[in-house]
Amino acid sequence: MTAERYTEGLDFILDLTSGVPYYRQVIKQVEMAIADGRLRKGSKLPTVRSLAVHLQINPNTVARAYNEMEIRGIVNTQQGTGTFISDKKIDLSLEERANILDSLVRSFLANASAYGFVVEDIIGHLDTLKEDVKI
Amino acid sequence: MTAERYTEGLDFILDLTSGVPYYRQVIKQVEMAIADGRLRKGSKLPTVRSLAVHLQINPNTVARAYNEMEIRGIVNTQQGTGTFISDKKIDLSLEERANILDSLVRSFLANASAYGFVVEDIIGHLDTLKEDVKI
DNA sequence: CTTCTTGTACTAATAACATAATACAATATT
DNA sequence: AATATTGTATTATGTTATTAGTACAAGAAG
Structure with a gap:
């Protein structure tokens, strides 16, 4: 399968029941x-057509995801070649960085609390995620 | 605020970035x-209008959530009175609970990564917050 | 009884999403 | 040079989600 040409360990999956648009996923x-x-930086993503086949969706939907990521500077795409992770640098001072991180985290914690989760739940889950990736 | 009339400790929050439809959240x-x-059983939910104001969305959107929950037997609603939790049991397995948490965490991580943060950054900050809360 | 509060219903409009189909342009391979 | 692969663009269609606005019906409060 041509999808083998992209980075090992990366597997796209769509959740058809979540209501989240496919391209966003x-x-x-x-x-x-x-x-x-x-x-x-530099990692190659699967081609539009191969990912569309893999996920069983329309190529245009994949193209939309890739296009949006390019607009946001996450990837670089080139016709005839493919799509690669960019080296987008985020220039923020340490202070700005800390402020944004704090804001993001607090907002997330508030949202998670609406579902009844507490900080320990989150940390536990992140630790688990991290362990999974290590293998 | 009229929302005070519903059960203490219950706070609805919408994540505007996740792509999950509001009524589903x-x-x-x-x-x-x-x-x-x-x-x-018997707990009262906020009124359609008050929750709509609280979440800054259209009342019809809240009504949709409430209507779907009534169809599914989760709540009983009565015109002129309000909406109450039914006696239907909802048991979420640990797995389902973990799936919900996983979905929240992944959506958050994706947002954070757009700012250049990685999992370790998040965990570090959460640990810091956790220490703060202890004090 | 009157007024207020509550959920319900309905219509119309808009925006967003996903698909199908097709064709073209740029790059890579043979 | 010819062919294959890749992303891009476009049009049209259908579905879903959300909103605004309005009105009605049922229950609660005064």
Whole structure:
């Protein structure tokens, strides 16, 4: 399968029941893979057509995800070649960085609390995620 | 605020970035609250109008969530009175609970990675927050 | 009884999403 | 050079989600 040409350990899956649009799920999975180290600068993503076959969706839907990621600077795409993770650098001072992180985390904790989760739940789950990636 | 009339400790929050339809988020949050005991038979939910104001969405959207929950037997609603949790048991397995948490965490990580944060950053900050809360 | 509060119903409009189909342009391979 | 692979663009169609606005019916409160 041509999908083998992209980074090992990266497997796209769609959750058909979540109500989250498909293209968003693709974007989020790429972002996740970047966050936990499975994808890095220069890594090649599966082609539009192969990922569409893999996920059993229309190529245009994959193309939409890739296009949006390019607009956001997450990837570089080139006709005839493919799509690669960019080296997008986020220039923030340490202080700005800390402020944004704090804001993101607090917002997330609030949201999680609406479902009844507490900090320990989150930390436990993140530790588990991290262990999974290590294998 | 009229929302005070419903069960203490229950707070609805929408994640505008996850792509999950709003009405589904409301339903899921009610289900979680029932499963972990924050809501029980007879507990009153906020009115359609008050929750709509609280969440800054259209009342019809809340009404949709409430209507679907009534169809599924989760709540009983009565015009002129309000909406109450039914006596239907909702048992979420540990796995289902973990899936919900996983979905929340992944969506958050994807957002965070757009700012250049990685899992270790998040865990570190959560540990820090956890220490703060202890004090 | 009157007024207020509550959920219900309905219509119309808009935006977003996903698909199918097709064709073209740029790059890579043979 | 010819062919294959890759992303891009476009049009049209259908479905879903959300909103706004309005009105009605049922229950609660005064």
